[in-house]
Amino acid sequence: MRFRAPGEEEAQERTWAVVRRAYEEREPVAWPRRHVRPLAAAALVAVVAAAALSPPGRSVVHSLRKAVGVEQAEPALFSLPTHGNLLVTSRKGLWLVHRDGSKRLLGRYRDATFSPHGLFVAATRANQLVALDTKGNVRWTLARPAPSRPVWSGTRTDTRITYLSRGQLRMVAGDGTGDHAIGRRRAAVPDTAAIRRRGGQSEVLDRGRVVFRGTGSFEQAVRSPDGRWLLVTWPTADQWVFVRPGTPRRIVGASRISVQFGGFPRVQGWCCAG
């Protein structure tokens, strides 16, 4: 059968540009996997020991304990203090954390966003935007070069995802149809509180008021769906600290976050009030 599909050559060149980039960015498995686990364990022991014994490590632990109102920092993340699920990414991939602290690895994705009602997740990998349900089942995929920073907005019946692809802002309907460019602006970012560095300390400001302070660097301060709590991520101390700025103020910490997620995670979303 001699047959050529329409636009074959042009499609080939467009695809080659995307596929070549993906090939160049891939990480070949060059080291036998059997060596990785013992080495990682040894490195982890060394890092934990150094962190605990070094003056900055002791300072961080002391700082957390000294913070006004800190209840005991839990040795692991056992639960979230309020409604909703968290979406986080680490070196291992994308995780969904339920309110009871149970978590599920959804797959190897980079950036992610909840759908407006938290029923689905849009996530990115090297050259794809992917829609998943909360069990990690893929609903649809869209091949685009280097997608990042997806934001899913809309109502229960009409949703859209905006995302960046090579500096271009694009939009696709929640069912994966109608993908098109809408300009070169930056995608919107979820509501977060301000973080300020002062000397060797960091502060979280909520409505202009310092609500939490600690040694080292805070990475994010993400607001809970009901607006009452802030999740402060604190890589220096390998902790997540949940802060309720109201009266009475409450602070609840969870330790050893890196161990639980395979690297210190980045929070991608906290959804939804229920």
Next chain:
Amino acid sequence: MAGSGRDERAWVRRAQAGSASDFEALFRAHWGPAYRAAYLVVRDAAAAEDIAQEGFLAAIRALDRFDRRRPFGPWLHRIVVNRAIDWARARALRPEAEQVDAPAPERAERDEELLAELGRLSPEHRAVIVLRYLLEYTPGEIAELLELPRGTVNSRLRRGLDTLKERL
């Protein structure tokens, strides 16, 4: 044109080791059949491009685990044709304006008629006919690719061809 089995194994081996030129050889050899197969199943050039592209991106993700003793083409075509069937099924459930691409001007009238009728078959029947007569897989290979019983492949081929014959 796809290379010989030996060429292909060498391309895969060197692509696994990081040779971009060998990966390009693999891509160029398999792009055409993959894109055409997707197009004949979905009858939409943009969707076919996305589907074939996803097939190659999946190939890159699995490249380090790929067993070099096995041929690359069937593995790629399995991904592409299965995704094309999924896409065509989803499209059938989502009525919208017909977006069939205009045929290439040099295509013979008879071919146009054949392709139009092919497009009216169900995605499942289209897929086995594309795999059999465009990509020239045997019914046994199609059964393995689509994870179907061989009898199902044969009956879909028979029924698809009978329908085409009646309509043409």
